[in-house]
Amino acid sequence: MTGAMRYVDEYRDGELARHLSGKIAKEVHAGRQYRFMEFCGGHTHAIFRYGIADLLPPEVKLIHGPGCPVCVLPVGRIDSAIELAKNPRVILATYADMMRVPGSHFASLIGARAEGADVRMVYSAADALNIARENPDREVVFFAIGFETTTPPTALAIRQAKRDRLSNFSVFCNHVLTPPALRGILDVPDVLLDGVIGPSHVSAVIGTGPYEFVAREYGKPVVIAGFEPLDVMQAVLMLVRQVNSANATIENEYSRAVGVEGNRKAQALMEEVFELRESFEWRGLGWMPYSARKIKPEHAEFDAEARFGVSHHTVPDHKACECGDILRGVKSPKDCKVFGKACTPDNPIGSCMVSSEGACAAYFSYGRYKAA
Numbered sequence: 591m592t593g594a595m596r597y598v599d600e601y602r603d604g605e606l607a608r609h610l611s612g613k614i615a616k617e618v619h620a621g622r623q624y625r626f627m628e629f630c631g632g633h634t635h636a637i638f639r640y641g642i643a644d645l646l647p648p649e650v651k652l653i654h655g656p657g658c659p660v661c662v663l664p665v666g667r668i669d670s671a672i673e674l675a676k677n678p679r680v681i682l683a684t685y686a687d688m689m690r691v692p693g694s695h696f697a698s699l700i701g702a703r704a705e706g707a708d709v710r711m712v713y714s715a716a717d718a719l720n721i722a723r724e725n726p727d728r729e730v731v732f733f734a735i736g737f738e739t740t741t742p743p744t745a746l747a748i749r750q751a752k753r754d755r756l757s758n759f760s761v762f763c764n765h766v767l768t769p770p771a772l773r774g775i776l777d778v779p780d781v782l783l784d785g786v787i788g789p790s791h792v793s794a795v796i797g798t799g800p801y802e803f804v805a806r807e808y809g810k811p812v813v814i815a816g817f818e819p820l821d822v823m824q825a826v827l828m829l830v831r832q833v834n835s836a837n838a839t840i841e842n843e844y845s846r847a848v849g850v851e852g853n854r855k856a857q858a859l860m861e862e863v864f865e866l867r868e869s870f871e872w873r874g875l876g877w878m879p880y881s882a883r884k885i886k887p888e889h890a891e892f893d894a895e896a897r898f899g900v901s902h903h904t905v906p907d908h909k910a911c912e913c914g915d916i917l918r919g920v921k922s923p924k925d926c927k928v929f930g931k932a933c934t935p936d937n938p939i940g941s942c943m944v945s946s947e948g949a950c951a952a953y954f955s956y957g958r959y960k961a962a
Contacts, residue, residue, distance in 0.1 A: 601818030631947025797852030
């Protein structure tokens with residue numbers, strides 16, 4: 591392929607990056623700290639992969655947020671998935687990242703599979719549907735996780751299962767919501783933020799409106815940004831300008847993909863199949879009201895929690911793991927005593943080292959030597 595790839599190459603231009611770096615350096619006020627949280631783990635990996643932090647002046651500090659769906663799932667929910675997988679009637683289908691996340695006593699789905707459980711890696715909810723069609727004599731449970739980006743495909747799979755009368759398909763639903771997580775972070779007294787780099791793919795679904803409370807109630811600006819390096823740097827510049835002008839609004843750097851209203855069809859599909867849970871436990875943030883989705887009663891036959899009597903129990907994180915504090919933005923991976931030592935991608939102690947969007951995985955892959 592020749593020529594620039596639209597919306598990719600032009601957002602990785604080194605000369606433009608240096609130009610943006612100079613503009614940011616000129617606009618920051620000496621002696622003032624600018625603390626911006628990149629909510630999404632995709633941004634964290636972009637920051638380390640492309641060395642964005644090295645291009646920012648020392649006054650600008652980037653803080654990692656809880657926008658990693660694998661990372662925020664608490665130990666108790668992992669344990670429940672492992673118990674489902676151990677049921678000899680069940681085929682548990684899940685995304686690759688979930689296979690190695692430690693539950694209690696370092697148990698995991700990949701460990702359960704090694705002991706004989708039928709755990710299968712899938713790329714989508716549609717893959718799990720196909721497994722159910724191919725195995726009519728088995729119960730197929732899709733371990734569904736993710737923010738608003740992956741929720742519509744799960745809803746679509748449930749709707750399709752109902753139309754096809756797939757009685758052997760169900761969903762262990764762990765879909766969570768971005769705005770309540772932001773509220774939870776802003777309510778943490780130890781986290782002092784001046785602004786937020788908002789998620790891109792989530793915002794393409796929900797639009798920019800759900801973030802307005804951050805500016806209105808907390809007086810903090812939010813800039814929605816794409817995942818490319820120049821997207822992130824432009825978002826930082828926009829946040830610096832808002833802070834300097836004592837302004838707090840919602841701006842959209844990622845206008846090529848995100849609109850004010852988002853994807854209305856995807857939103858309608860979510861509302862058709864799911865409703866809000868009164869409360870849901872997050873790793874690092876604890877129990878938060880109306881922060882996750884569950885399957886509506888009219889689709890209860892596809893709810894694995896109801897079908898198999900799954901009961902949630904709170905389990906503390908491993909004592910050596912600082913993942914909870916990292917997800918809250920209170921600590922950095924380099925503050926964890928086991929980071930890069932006892933805890934590595936090959937031998938993870940916490941979920942932040944497992945996920946492709948985890949902050950510890952980003953530090954280990956791109957920044958561990960500098961951090962050390």
